[in-house]
Amino acid sequence: MHPRCRFLAGLALLATCGLSFAATVVRDPWWKHASILEIYPRSYADSNGDGTGDLDGITAHLDDVSRLGVDTIWLTPMYPSPQVDFGYDIADYRSVDPRYGTLADMDRLIAQAHRRHIHVLLDMVLNHTSDKHPWFMASAASRDNPKADWYVWNDGLDAASPGVTPLQKRNVHDGKVPPNNWQSMFGGSAWTWVPARKQFYYHRFYAQQPDLNWRNPAVEKAMFDAMRFWLDRGVDGFRLDAISTLFEDPQLRNDPERGGTNPFGDPNLDYRYSDKLPEVHDVMRRLRAMVDTYPGDRVLVGETYEPTTANLVPWYGRHNDELQLPMDLLPGFGWGARFDARWFRQHLQDAQTQLKGERTLLVFDNHDNPRSIDRFGDGTHDVARARIVAALLLTNRGVAMTYYGAPIGMTTSTPTRKEDVRDPVGITGWPKEKGRDGERTPMQWNAGPQAGFSSNPDTWLPVAANYRTVNVASELADPSSLLQWYRKLLALRRDNAALRDGAMTFVDTSNPDVLTYVREGETPVLVAMNFSGEPRPLASGQAGHDIHTLAASDASLARATTLDGTTLPPYSVWVVSFQR
The missing domain is CATH 3.20.20.80 (Glycosidases)
Known part of the structure; x- marks a missing residue:
């Protein structure tokens, strides 16, 4: 340990x-x-x-x-x-x-x-391993080895089956096509044929990243054990x-098409x-x-x-x-x-x-x-x-x-x-x-x-x-x-009690250009950000308090003595503590 x-x-x-x-x-x-x-x-x-x-x-x-x-x-x-x-x-x-x-x-x-x-x-x-992982190389070798069911395999459909999509038709092997229209996130079909098994395996990502079969309890045990290996070495x-991709529909139903095509030229799908x-x-x-x-x-x-x-x-x-x-x-x-x-x-x-x-x-x-x-x-x-x-x-x-x-x-x-x-x-x-x-x-x-x-x-x-x-x-x-x-903001986040633990209250919530909120605490902190390329007045609802600038992206803000009425320069941030 x-x-x-x-x-x-x-x-x-x-x-x-x-x-x-x-x-x-x-x-x-x-x-x-x-x-x-x-x-x-x-x-x-x-x-x-x-x-x-x-x-x-x-x-x-x-x-x-x-x-x-x-x-x-x-x-x-x-x-x-x-x-x-x-x-x-x-x-x-x-x-x-x-x-x-x-x-x-x-x-x-x-x-x-x-x-x-x-x-x-x-x-x-x-979700997946490399196709060079010993588990997959064993699984791909035959249908009756100890790892045969560690990945998602399927016989596919006859190429002449009704309803076969163009994407499936591009992937014909021994008269078979993939069982559905599922896509790789990196383009093309999510199914790859392995001659040794005469089956397709599923890969949500690259063909070199076959998906593990999380419906097999042995897979879960092996993966949890791998995580224990690193937890025992002290990782936090x-x-x-x-x-989100660990499981797939056991009926292998087609994902509905949403219209249009993605950057790879494949139909956009609802996964x-x-x-x-x-x-x-x-x-x-x-x-x-x-x-x-x-x-x-x-x-x-x-x-x-x-x-x-x-x-x-x-x-x-x-x-x-x-x-x-x-x-x-x-x-x-x-x-x-x-x-x-x-x-x-x-x-x-x-x-x-x-x-x-x-x-x-x-x-x-x-x-x-x-x-x-x-x-x-x-x-x-x-x-x-x-x-x-x-x-x-x-x-x-x-x-x-x-x-x-x-x-x-x-x-x-x-x-x-x-x-x-x-x-x-x-x-x-x-x-x-x-x-x-x-x-x-x-x-x-x-x-x-x-x-x-x-x-x-x-x-x-x-x-x-x-x-x-x-x-x-x-x-x-x-x-x-x-x-x-x-560095300044990270130090404040670490050391300032309100920024570390305080609730978050939004003010001036209809302002289209200035985002302002208060981090609550014994000494509250107000954060104001001007998203506009023009100066904008601050309306915090906190006027009349003694203030202390904690961080300011513009030097003029460090000289400000009041909250409401202070002008925020273009694209500026002001972080200030105050006493209620």
Whole structure:
């Protein structure tokens, strides 16, 4: 058992033996106040000069993580993998890909992070494995081996069957076509033929990522055991990838068509029978029960793309017994997401009123989407707008998650030529779908060669062209930089009682340009954000109080002496404490 686990288990044993402390302090689980940094290991720091980031590179920069002010890191997959989907095709759940290091390197990273009071979350892919995983290679070999039913197999339909769709007709083998119209999220049919079995297997994603059969109890046991392997090594929890896709309709009914086509030229579908089936919640309850047997408030974070905030409620469980933190991706990535005070006010209000008191986890940046500085920028005021996004993320009453490079304003560097694309999504979908390389370029540490990411000029993706000005070293030296803004807000989030624990009250709620709310407490904090390119007056309803500026994106606000009547400069943020 990891030393940290032994220590915590020892405390639990003292309690069961009737021993108590002089005073009992009830504290929230650490994750309720967490500030999480997603790290993409390939792109964070290269310690051995091969052009690809690795675990030792992450360990070497843990002090930078501490200086930023986050208290949790989430590592995208670092397991052995053919890297078809850059690690999300896992070939061994209990080891480390040699490209990134060794198990000893992982143990050292966890230990060094904990020494700095940084929690470590791992990405866990439960829906599928690599087609090079020993389980699948055994399963694909025949219909009567011990792993034969570990994946989703089907005989298919006769090619001449009525109702066969054009997509199915493109996939004929031995007179058979796939059993339905289900699609891979990366284009084409979700079914691939294996001659040895004379059957199709199902893959929600790439053909090299066959879906596990979660209706087989042996699969659940094997996957839970893999998670125990890492929990025993001291990880603080998991981010669960594509968690809604674990189950498929056992009748294999066609997903209804919605009209139009996607970037791959396939019909748009309503994934009614291939996503978000109710059985997934049974698994989440059992998984949560297993994780809860470990000390230290281990946490489950879910990748949960939902169309409304209310749709997140079932993911918490009826008795808070499923995910502690389903991701709220709607404000940042939802249909119609825009840089607009009304848009964000509505979604922040929904998070306060529709989640039955549970913590929201806001996400504006990740490895699958163009960076928020580009999505919410206007090409002229990008950094000023990024300060507002940072304030939304770090002063609301939820858990915050950001992405490497976002605190310095790294931009999306989308390839301009198909021959430069590394992401298979971009290769198959070009030019409508250019892939996800643009948001995964190497971390920009300094203005030196390869931005300080690697000593090798041939990095796995090119370093973004703006690295000489957009980098950690330059921004640490500039008191007015975006990085210093993040550091200030993260420090306030950690140390200010109202920002840490206070309720959230919205004021001036009809204002189309200014978003304002109060974080309640003995000394309340008001947060005001002007989304407009023009000056706007503040109407907070809190006039006449003594005020103290905690953070201001414009120097004029630091000189203000009153709340109501103060003019907010264009694209500005003001965070101020006051006495009622």
